[in-house]
Amino acid sequence: MSKEYPGEEEFPYLFKPIKIGDVEIPNRMKYAATEDNYNARDGSVTDRGFHYIRERAESGAGLVTVQGVFMDPNHWDRGYDGQAALYDEKFVSGIKRWADVIEENGAVSNLQLMNCGRVAVSDTETSPGPSDVPTFLHVLNPPQELSKEDIHETIQQHKKAAELGVEAGFDIIEISGIVGYLISNFISSYTNRRTDEYGGDIEGRCRFMVETIEEVKDAIGDTPTIIRLCAEELMEEYGGNTPEESIQSIKMAEDAGIDGLSVTVGWQESRHSVITRDVPQGYWLDVAERVKNEVDIPVSMAYRLFKPHKPHQAIKDGNLDIWEMCRPMIADPYLPQKIREGRLEDIRSCIACNFCLQCLFRDVPVKCKVNPRCGQEGNSDYPKIGPEGSEEYHAKETDEKKDILVIGGGPGGLEFGRAAARRGHNVDIYEKNDFVGGQLHASAQSGREEEEVWGFAEWQKNQCDKYGANIHTGTEVDAEFVKEKNPEAVVIATGAKAAVPEVPGVDKNNVVTCIDILEGKAKAGENVVVWGGRGAGIITGLYLARQGKNVDIVTNDRRVGVDVNVSYIWRYRLMLQQEGANTHGYSELVEITEDSAIIRDEYGVKKELDTDSIVSANLVSNNDLVDPIKKVCDDVHVIGDAQAVSRLQKAVVDGYKLGVSI
Structure with missing residues (x-):
């Protein structure tokens, strides 16, 4: 192994070539298909969509997959507003840009075909399905049962799109049949209630999949095909497939001639955690192992595999063939290259916040909480900080080095520090x-689910150290301090603070803040009222309930967690319920006594809650220093929650954009 690439020595099995069909993949790392909503609504590939893939093509991954394309001229199968299309020759030139840039960077190109089925949110009032079984997700269109003519037409659409994909230069064609998309709808007994040859037992329910594979193979000849299938639906309580039936469907795909498998777990309608932080890393590898024991073709998997150690061990043990990465390479496009170069400390790990999925579900372009450049890869206002990739997209070293003082070592201040120091400023x-870490540190104290979030703060600190931003902890700053230091610019990144409720009794000793509770600076009694039901209130409430406290969360909002990711909030509400915490929506705190809190609901009805402690979790900007600092420095910038209370993504983007432009 080359000394230039120590990662090849540490993780040799990740760098072994493998064949899918007759196509050799140079290593075992695959960028998985990712919908991003960057393309035009008619399905044309945009420059923004191209540059997103360009950066992943530069990653060092052996196999790079572009997003699933929709194939129906009427857009009936389209699941996302910015999804690319491939039902006509006119789309080939745009798709070809992806194939070409992947090839230019030495990777194998893979095009996914995706009919979104019951998950389709198209221009019509219905979505396609094997049967008209209603969906649990109210934002989706009601499914309409496909006729046999519709089924045959849909199979031909897959065939045509595969032909066009090969014409565009793709090396492999991948068919999507997961998470509630059309092929999985046919396979599942939950959504397939047909009594004809496309329904009934598992063999009948797989007929649509088998015929699709056969037609695609017939169209593209020796070009290899992959299919993504659920190895466990986690829908049995609703009449879905058993794991044994899922394995049968996978074996039928192999018998139909498929050359490779990507296995997944769960549906979008499943009520089980699959890719959230409460699921440990590597948890689903036994599912991949189960599939490997049943088939003779390469098996890949993506879910909850963010770092190289577990997939490398699974490949070494013969339980997996290829490590797929979707969210990890949204967070860090150059993850495979950093592994190869032995720079694990430079990897910006995904925190499994699923903010990217929230963007998709809301039909807006995908963003990432920890990667401020996600979706901006070709935008000159978002230059690259690290040494990887095309030189033309790198941030330039500043011509005018400044002495910059940053107040606050939370995610906004640290992000600014690493960017500005990298460009040559004295920070x-x-x-x-x-x-350091601000609210991320407090959040990390609340339980295992939040520990991965803290890893991002550690990464930011390490990058600041690497690029020369000096961090001084245990130092409180005021205007006099700034005047004495005399910096050329000041960045105020002081974050948020818990608001003091303006109600009678607020001056009592039983009133504390959520941050002090989480940091261990304050203690709560046995009966606790948490005032504020957004993210901070939920984390604090769970933290206290898990200690056996009796917790009531009071919020002015309709219900707790209105600011929390839609992919997560159902899980947090369930956890609160399981821990015995009570929530009070559309309610306000009106008075605090020695042993109670008086709240008033939307109808004006007052209720007295027994309590030993009131915990304020309503956050407001901590901007007290802004005006005093402006009197002693002419160049002052306010970022993150100090400017306006929001979520992590705003603080990171604010810090980054200022750091690359100042």
């Missing part, structure tokens, strides 16, 4: 606590 970050 000093001052944090009043003995640790």
